[in-house]
Amino acid sequence: MKQENAIELKNVTKRFGDVIANDDVSLSVRKGEILSILGENGSGKTTLMNMLSGIYFPDEGQIFVDDREVTIRSPKDSFALGIGMIHQHFKLISVLSAAENIILGLPGKTLLKMNQITAEINELTKKYGFDLKPSQKIYDMSVSQKQTVEIVKVLYRGADILILDEPTAVLTPQETKKLFDVLRNMRKAGKSIIIITHKLNEVLELSDRVAVLRKGRYAGTIDTADATVNSLAEMMVGAKVSLDIDRTDPVEPQKRIEVRGITSKNKEGLTVLKEVSFHANGGEILGIAGIAGSGQKELLESIAGLQPIESGEVLYYSPEGTTEKISDMKAADIRDLHISLAFVPEDRLGMGLVGSMDLTDNMMLRSYKNGKHFYADRKKPRDLALEVVDKLDVVTPGVDTPVRKLSGGNVQKILLGREIASSPTVLMVAYPVRGLDINSSYTIYNLLNEQKNKGVAVICVGEDLDVLLELCDHILVLAGGKVAGIVDARKSAKEELGLMMTGSGKGGHTK
Amino acid sequence: MSVENNVIANKEPLFRITKRAGISAFKAWAIRLTAVAFALVVCGLVIVAITGQNPIKVYLSIIDGAVGRSRRLWVTVREMMTLLIIAIGLTPAFRMKFWNIGAEGQLLMGGAATAAMMIYFGDTMPNWLLLILIFVVSSLAGIIWGVIPAVFKAYFNTNETLFTLMLNYVAIQIINFCIVYWENPAGSNTVGIINSATQKGWLPKLFGQTYGWNVVIVLAITFAIYIYMKYGKHGYEIAVVGESHNTARYAGIDVKKVIIRTMILSGAICGLAGAIIVSGGSHTISVSTGGGRGFTAIIVAWMSKFNPWAMILVTAFLVFMQQGSIQIATKYGLNENASDIITGILLFFLIGCEFFINYKIELHRKKKEVQ
Numbered sequence: 001m002k003q004e005n006a007i008e009l010k011n012v013t014k015r016f017g018d019v020i021a022n023d024d025v026s027l028s029v030r031k032g033e034i035l036s037i038l039g040e041n042g043s044g045k046t047t048l049m050n051m052l053s054g055i056y057f058p059d060e061g062q063i064f065v066d067d068r069e070v071t072i073r074s075p076k077d078s079f080a081l082g083i084g085m086i087h088q089h090f091k092l093i094s095v096l097s098a099a100e101n102i103i104l105g106l107p108g109k110t111l112l113k114m115n116q117i118t119a120e121i122n123e124l125t126k127k128y129g130f131d132l133k134p135s136q137k138i139y140d141m142s143v144s145q146k147q148t149v150e151i152v153k154v155l156y157r158g159a160d161i162l163i164l165d166e167p168t169a170v171l172t173p174q175e176t177k178k179l180f181d182v183l184r185n186m187r188k189a190g191k192s193i194i195i196i197t198h199k200l201n202e203v204l205e206l207s208d209r210v211a212v213l214r215k216g217r218y219a220g221t222i223d224t225a226d227a228t229v230n231s232l233a234e235m236m237v238g239a240k241v242s243l244d245i246d247r248t249d250p251v252e253p254q255k256r257i258e259v260r261g262i263t264s265k266n267k268e269g270l271t272v273l274k275e276v277s278f279h280a281n282g283g284e285i286l287g288i289a290g291i292a293g294s295g296q297k298e299l300l301e302s303i304a305g306l307q308p309i310e311s312g313e314v315l316y317y318s319p320e321g322t323t324e325k326i327s328d329m330k331a332a333d334i335r336d337l338h339i340s341l342a343f344v345p346e347d348r349l350g351m352g353l354v355g356s357m358d359l360t361d362n363m364m365l366r367s368y369k370n371g372k373h374f375y376a377d378r379k380k381p382r383d384l385a386l387e388v389v390d391k392l393d394v395v396t397p398g399v400d401t402p403v404r405k406l407s408g409g410n411v412q413k414i415l416l417g418r419e420i421a422s423s424p425t426v427l428m429v430a431y432p433v434r435g436l437d438i439n440s441s442y443t444i445y446n447l448l449n450e451q452k453n454k455g456v457a458v459i460c461v462g463e464d465l466d467v468l469l470e471l472c473d474h475i476l477v478l479a480g481g482k483v484a485g486i487v488d489a490r491k492s493a494k495e496e497l498g499l500m501m502t503g504s505g506k507g508g509h510t511k
Numbered sequence: 512m513s514v515e516n517n518v519i520a521n522k523e524p525l526f527r528i529t530k531r532a533g534i535s536a537f538k539a540w541a542i543r544l545t546a547v548a549f550a551l552v553v554c555g556l557v558i559v560a561i562t563g564q565n566p567i568k569v570y571l572s573i574i575d576g577a578v579g580r581s582r583r584l585w586v587t588v589r590e591m592m593t594l595l596i597i598a599i600g601l602t603p604a605f606r607m608k609f610w611n612i613g614a615e616g617q618l619l620m621g622g623a624a625t626a627a628m629m630i631y632f633g634d635t636m637p638n639w640l641l642l643i644l645i646f647v648v649s650s651l652a653g654i655i656w657g658v659i660p661a662v663f664k665a666y667f668n669t670n671e672t673l674f675t676l677m678l679n680y681v682a683i684q685i686i687n688f689c690i691v692y693w694e695n696p697a698g699s700n701t702v703g704i705i706n707s708a709t710q711k712g713w714l715p716k717l718f719g720q721t722y723g724w725n726v727v728i729v730l731a732i733t734f735a736i737y738i739y740m741k742y743g744k745h746g747y748e749i750a751v752v753g754e755s756h757n758t759a760r761y762a763g764i765d766v767k768k769v770i771i772r773t774m775i776l777s778g779a780i781c782g783l784a785g786a787i788i789v790s791g792g793s794h795t796i797s798v799s800t801g802g803g804r805g806f807t808a809i810i811v812a813w814m815s816k817f818n819p820w821a822m823i824l825v826t827a828f829l830v831f832m833q834q835g836s837i838q839i840a841t842k843y844g845l846n847e848n849a850s851d852i853i854t855g856i857l858l859f860f861l862i863g864c865e866f867f868i869n870y871k872i873e874l875h876r877k878k879k880e881v882q
């Protein structure tokens with residue numbers, strides 16, 4: 001292959017206030033190659049690509065496209081240069097069809113020739129092996145189909161350089177495979193493709209070269225053939241990391257939470273949970289897998305008393321041997337019964353914590369009512385905050401800092417630290433490592449294992465199937481609000497879970 | 512792909528606006544003080560343009576007008592206390608992000624209740640009992656006006672801004688209606704000074720000062736609200752609800768209850784403000800009893816970042832300038848709108864400077880030359 005550069009960045013720097021998002025980054029993308037941009041959350045991958053797609057303007061440095069220096073001031077400039085970016089959050093109009101979304105914003109005659117457009121789109125999809133029906137409406141589509149529309153949209157506009165931001169984050173293993181096939185076809189056709197990712201396995205599977213960013217700085221580019229998971233992780237973090245989760249066998253699991261046939265509707269009246277039944281044992285980690293929005297959030301919230309249930313019940317078996325029906329109770333009632341049900345919600349700053357309040361005030365969120373008098377006690381929460389900061393190595397200027405100002409990993413440590421401090425018998429966590437760097441992620445996994453070994457029933461909603469399979473004892477798969485199956489995590493494969501997630505699997509063996 | 516980058520080369524934005532990560536308290540106050548200085552200069556220029564007088568002389572007469580004589584000083588203090596209590600009344604609601612812009616209506620209702628008590632019970636009970644009755648009834652009137660939008664917000668999630676705003680107009684019409692009944696003397700279309708002979712229902716002098724009680728009551732309420740918001744469990748609940756209803760539910764807070772309870776408090780204080788105005792100042796009632804203070808107080812509360820001590824400073828400054836400009840208006844034969852112009856210029860600068868506290872403007876850095 002000729003070593004011709006499609007894009008070259010030279011000494012690009014971008015600052016946001018005092019934060020340096022990209023510091024003197026230089027890298028190149030060759031024609032007809034797939035380049036992975038690898039880095040942890042917050043390492044500046046997306047910022048760098050947004051400068052190519054015209055959303056940000058670099059403070060310093062030069063950008064070359066086809067060896068000519070360019071100035072990209074807006075997405076329009078970027079399009080004119082043949083650069084197309086597929087963002088993590090899709091920008092589609094759901095009441096329009098795929099074809100209508102694809103041509104949206106393009107210049108054209110007063111009268112649309114939909115037949116001709118459809119034919120052109122079909123030609124494109126055939127060429128690269130997409131699976132797309134141009135007349136289908138967006139609201140009828142799965143996440144993977146919407147992504148296809150986004151990709152075809154930039155191809156239709158004649159993009160030669162495609163940038164995909166975390167394209168597999170929302171896909172099942174099967175859908176990921178399909179996407180990779182398409183991307184390989186595009187490479188064959190001479191397109192240059194940049195993939196932003198933090199998943200090491202995908203990098204190795206798909207790309208020709210990997211450029212690594214670390215804390216906004218460029219850490220180097222290597223050929224994928226020379227890389228291993230461990231060497232990439234080391235480049236990404238800057239130090240040796242251990243990627244092992246120490247899973248112990250459950251000791252005398254006891255039934256702690258039982259969910260019996262719960263059905264629940266959301267505010268719009270759509271059924272989000274259908275006849276869900278399972279139980280969670282103390283001393284075990286129960287993983288919950290599923291495509292985003294399959295009812296994971298609602299399931300945890302209905303156990304926590306935050307989501308109204310239409311039918312069915314949730315029972316709590318206390319270690320003392322009593323049984324409580326908690327499905328009729330609100331969060332406050334559950335707390336008043338001294339059932340220690342800890343819950344780390346998905347939306348950390350929008351539900352689990354108050355962003356503008358300091359660490360102390362956040363520690364008292366679930367316990368501020370203690371004591372009869374009018375004043376809220378701030379002495380104990382302050383001590384707890386100091387303890388959590390000390391024990392979990394939270395990086396913060398002090399306990400009087402608003403939690404909003406802390407990084408994602410530290411925010412999660414504070415939330416988890418508070419919930420664990422209540423010595424729970426049930427611990428529910430939703431996407432506990434989302435947005436966290438590798439080291440923090442493994443700290444969190446260890447904390448969950450620690451709780452499991454203490455006899456806590458841990459319920460963990462996760463998105464990374466590899467991790468769930470390594471961490472959990474059992475995995476419950478949700479598909480469209482229904483239980484698609486519950487499997488033994490030690491004896492299952494990723495592909496099996498993937499099939500169940502799309503609802504096309506056999507359903508697994510129920511416990 | 513045809514690359515038309517020649518056209519777009521070397522066009523860079525001239526400057527850009529970035530959000531500050533944080534700013535030291537010293538720097539923030541320095542910016543605010545600079546804004547005040549600019550405001551005073553602009554006010555001076557405007558005054559000179561209108562009156563043709565030496566601006567220093569004009570400023571001296573502003574000081575003279577605000578605090579020059581004992582009586583003027585006490586009127587300034589009275590006005591300041593009135594504005595302060597309304598801002599304090601708004602604080603709990605605003606901390607909850609419940610945008611109560613109905614303070615004007617709530618205080619009018621409180622004022623109407625006060626006038627009614629003075630008119631109907633002026634001769635039937637001792638003055639101290641009447642005053643207690645006035646405080647209770649005016650608070651209740653404010654509560655009714657405050658709690659209606661709160662209930663609708665809590666149960667039907669209606670927009671509180673529109674709701675509280677519209678209730679202001681209802682209150683104004685109710686006052687108009689009352690004036691018909693309470694007209695004195697007949698045909699004047701005003702209520703006149705109520706109980707001017709007996710002074711029943713008037714706040715008495717304290718330490719020989721006409722407005723002594725105003726100061727004591729308002730400062731006591733200010734202090735109480737400070738403690739309530741900062742150290743109380745209720746204050747904590749209000750802050751959590753203000754930040755996120757989801758977090759509040761997660762923490763086991765009854766959001767509906769907190770909304771209604773907080774608006775009861777907010778409405779009660781605004782209603783009481785009506786009593787302070789009528790019983791402790793004007794001794795009459797009209798549609799202009801509020802005088803727009805219900806709205807000015809919103810700005811006071813915001814500029815003080817809901818901090819009661821800052822509110823004292825902000826009200827002092829605003830009222831000082833207002834009272835002073837009333838003086839120059841009479842002295843140089845301008846109408847009362849001159850004082851509104853002054854206030855407007857001050858607010859423009861004070862609110863505008865918040866932009867520079869939150870953002871900074873940078874010229875674009877030169878591109879680093881790379882060979």
